[in-house]
Amino acid sequence: MPGPALGVVVKVTRRGQTTLPIEHRMRLGIKEGDDLLIEEAEHGLLVRRVPDLMDLAGVDAKYGTVEAARKMIERMREEY
Numbered sequence: 001m002p003g004p005a006l007g008v009v010v011k012v013t014r015r016g017q018t019t020l021p022i023e024h025r026m027r028l029g030i031k032e033g034d035d036l037l038i039e040e041a042e043h044g045l046l047v048r049r050v051p052d053l054m055d056l057a058g059v060d061a062k063y064g065t066v067e068a069a070r071k072m073i074e075r076m077r078e079e080y
Contacts, residue, residue, distance in 0.1 A: 020047075 010018045020030065028049055030036070035050040053073075 008021050008024075010021070012018050024030070030049050034052075037048045037050050039046045039048075053069075
């Protein structure tokens, strides 16, 4: 895999929107509908993709199954 691309200039629209270049989206696995976290950093902004619950499946497998986690989440949603 190639190294990080050099900086790219993008425009901000009247509504505060911008487009992430395809090279960055592909390299970082950003797809339509993904949530991004934007944080202020020492030298500008840091943009990260927020992992989906399914992206994290297996990370804590020693604590239970994905199905058990789904059931717990559904139960918690019903409580609200």
